[in-house]
Amino acid sequence: xxxxxxxxxxxIDTRVVTAKTDGPVDTYWALRLADVKQALxxxxxxxxxxxxxxxxxxxxxxxxxxxxxxxKTVSFGGSRTLVxxxxxxxxxxxxxxxxxxxxxxSLSREEVLAxxxxxxxxxxxxxxxxxVTECGKLVNLDMIGNRVGGINYGPNHVVLFIGRNKIVDTxxxxxxxxxxxxAPVNAMRLNKNTPCRQTSRCMDCSSPxxxxxxxxxxxKSFPKGRIRIVLINEEAGY
Numbered sequence: 001x002x003x004x005x006x007x008x009x010x011x012i013d014t015r016v017v018t019a020k021t022d023g024p025v026d027t028y029w030a031l032r033l034a035d036v037k038q039a040l041x042x043x044x045x046x047x048x049x050x051x052x053x054x055x056x057x058x059x060x061x062x063x064x065x066x067x068x069x070x071x072k073t074v075s076f077g078g079s080r081t082l083v084x085x086x087x088x089x090x091x092x093x094x095x096x097x098x099x100x101x102x103x104x105x106s107l108s109r110e111e112v113l114a115x116x117x118x119x120x121x122x123x124x125x126x127x128x129x130x131x132v133t134e135c136g137k138l139v140n141l142d143m144i145g146n147r148v149g150g151i152n153y154g155p156n157h158v159v160l161f162i163g164r165n166k167i168v169d170t171x172x173x174x175x176x177x178x179x180x181x182x183a184p185v186n187a188m189r190l191n192k193n194t195p196c197r198q199t200s201r202c203m204d205c206s207s208p209x210x211x212x213x214x215x216x217x218x219x220k221s222f223p224k225g226r227i228r229i230v231l232i233n234e235e236a237g238y
Contacts, residue, residue: 029164029233030233032164032167033049033164033167033231033233034049035134036132036134036136036167036231037049037231039133039134039135039136040132040136040229041136042136043136043137043219043220043221044220044221044222044223044224044225045136045220045221045225045227045228045229046221046225046227046228046229047228047229047230047231048063048064048228048229048230048231049230049231049232049233050230050231050232050233051232051233051234052232052233052234053081053084053085053086053161053163053232053234053236054084054085054086055232056085056161056230056232056236057085057086057087057090059230060085060087060126060159060161060230061087061090064159064228064230065124068123068124068157070123070156071097071123071124071157072097072098072123073097073098073099073100073121073122073123073124074091074097074098074099074100074122074123074124074125074126075099075100075101075102075115075118075119075122075124075125075126075150075155076088076101076102076103076119076125076126076127077102077119077125077126077127077128077146077147077148077150077151078102078127078147079126079127079128079147079161079237080128080189080236080237080238081128081161081162081163081232081236081237082126082127082128082161083103084236084237085161087126087161088103088126091126100115100118100119100122101115102115102116102119102146116144116146117146119146119150119155120146120149120150120153120154120155121154121155122150122154122155123155123156123157124155124156124157124158124159125150125151125154125155125157125158125159126158126159126160126161127147127150127151127158127160127161128160128161128162128163128166128236128237129151129160129162129166130166130174130177130178130182131166131167131168131173131174131175131177131178131182132162132166132167132168132174132229133167133168133169133170133171133173133174134167134168134169134170135170137171137174137217137218137219138151138160138216138217138218139171139174139175139178139215139216139217139218140178140215140216140218141175141178141179141182141183141211141212141213141214141215142211142213142214142216143210143211143212143213143214144213144214145213145214148214148216151216151218151227152216152218156226157226157228158226158227158228159227159228159229159230160227160228160229160230161230161232161236161237162229162230162231162232162236163232163234163235163236163237164231164232164233164234164235164236165235165236165237166237171217175215178212179202179212180201180202181238182238183196183202183211183212184196184197184199184200184201184202185238186211186238187209187211189238190211192207192209192210192211193207193208193209194207194209194210194211195207
């Protein structure tokens with residue numbers, strides 16, 4: 001969905017913008033996020049907008065989590081954005097929740113993998129996404145598949161935290177963004193022994209450390225509202 005293809009849409013959106021609008025850049029992003037929110041909601045996602053990663057964390061803890069009455073267990077899929085919200089530490093300290101903690105750095109490789117399997121049975125699964133299109137589709141590329149698995153099947157409730165830098169026009173743009181930027185940066189962050197770590201470009205490698213193995217495109221939330229999305233009006237994650 002693009003405003004340039006529907007000039008009337010700008011008029012409609014200006015009536016619903018509630019994000020910060022201190023200048024032309026803020027207005028631009030408020031309108032763009034309103035577009036994406038509308039597109040995602042048309043695809044059966046439940047969508048919120050927060051002004052920052054910290055505000056997204058507060059929104060989850062104060063507004064979203066209390067509505068999940070059946071939530072007893074919570075787990076995570078790898079996401080720099082999620083970490084930046086402060087939610088991980090907050091749920092660890094919540095005595096009412098059992099945390100299947102896949103981020104515990106003290107665990108062995110085998111224990112991490114076991115918890116990642118268990119995370120697919122958690123009541124609530126929290127993570128991010130690699131890209132979101134203007135027409136409201138989520139595009140992801142995973143190393144193992146636990147993150148995209150949790151997004152698309154298993155947990156009763158999924159909450160995704162998505163910075164505005166993840167917005168692209170089309171699925172093709174999303175895939176290009178992931179291959180050309182997201183994957184190399186994450187390979188560097190995770191200290192993977194892959195060619196892209198040295199070249200900054202995808203080499204379509206066969207490295208044992210390759211993190212680009214499982215593509216998913218989530219066109220709609222099923223059932224409706226199972227996937228909740230918090231759009232963040234700042235750059236967050238990669």
